[in-house]
Amino acid sequence: MAVVEDGRRVLVNLVFSQERAHAPFGGVVPELAARAHLEKLPGLVRAALSQAGARGEDVDSLAVTRGPGLVGCRLVGVGLAQGLGAAWGRPVTGVSHLWGHVYAAMLARPDLEPPLLALVVSGAHSDLVRMPAHGEFEVVGRTRDDAAGEAFDKAARTLGLGYPGGPVLDREARRGDWRRQPLPVPALPGLEYSFSGLKTALLYRVRDLGGSAALGEQARADLAAAFERSVVESLLEKLGRALDEWPASEVVLCGGVAANTLLRERAQAALAGRARLTIPPLALCTDNAAMIAAAASHTPPGGDLEADPSLSW
Ligand code: KG4
Ligand code: ZN
DSSP states (O other), X not given: OEXXXXXXXXXXXXXXXXXHHHGGGTSOOHHHHHHHHHHHHHHHHXXXXXXXXXXXXXXXXXXXXXXXXXXXXXXXXXXXXXXXXXXXXXXXXXXXXXXXXXXXXXXXXXXXXXXEXXXXXXXXXXXXXXXXXXXXXXXXXXXXXXXXXXXXXXXXXXXXXXXXXXXXXXXXXXXOOGGGSOOXXXXXXXXXXXXXXXXXXXXXXXXXXXXXXXXXXXXXXXXXXXXXXXXHHHHHHHHHHHHHHSOOSXXXXXXXXXXXXXXXXXXXXXXXXXXXXXXXXXXXXSSOSHHHHHHHTTSOSSOOOSOOTTOOO
């Protein structure tokens, strides 16, 4: 739940993490996620307003994620936004979650304007996107199988690192050296990503080493580092290629996976001298409400609020 001014200035940005609720199951349980939205959102509305020093009536408009995402959570969010909109007499805009990830970069850098090229890497997407103008997006590359975040989550499970996979694998990789357990770097032609072969390569390597329980501390860290390196190199190789094909002076790297330590470091180096790179701070990379408010200021008002499972960009 966030309060944002003029689409570019974050006044309050609250995130209730459900990690603890889902950890025992090793992944997100949709039913639990929807229930937690129902339980937590009203309190978060009160907290956000109070921290912003505002009343509901001070809010000019409301923005809510309309998709893509879990249908139960979307229904709760949209229902709440419509209720508040009716009570306060304010319009409600349904926003694409993916637009939100790109607009997070404009919260980080209020002077940033399209045209730009973005790499959006989250739990469900690895999309290379051209943004010629506000509210216009053209996907020029995507994954043919797993998204980068999904690949990190599964690799963490294969290595016995637990949940949430991306952040734990990142921490583990900091103690490792990829050269001791090198894994292949996916190399499809064109601008398409694929992480399923890499995932299988990791699975076989762990099996050859006697299974995840038999892995020594160092081998586990080395494998985490190798997996991370292969994903990051593949992500950046295609980003470079996309930039060759669609030159842009501004590049945005965003989505939950953009919180990854190696990706952040390597992206700076990979793009040096080619384009100006903007990576939102960690709290604006992973899912948050401020980015939805930022995207709403460039989304046609009213917007369809129906939950649409096929909604993408
Ligand atoms: O954008 P996001 O918060 O939610 C979705 O829209 O999916 O992205 C979540 C994804 C998860 O797969 C998570 O494991 C990954 O981002 N992630 C990371 C890191 N932090 C979050 N992956 C690698 N390294 C991280 N530090
Ligand atoms: Zn997301």
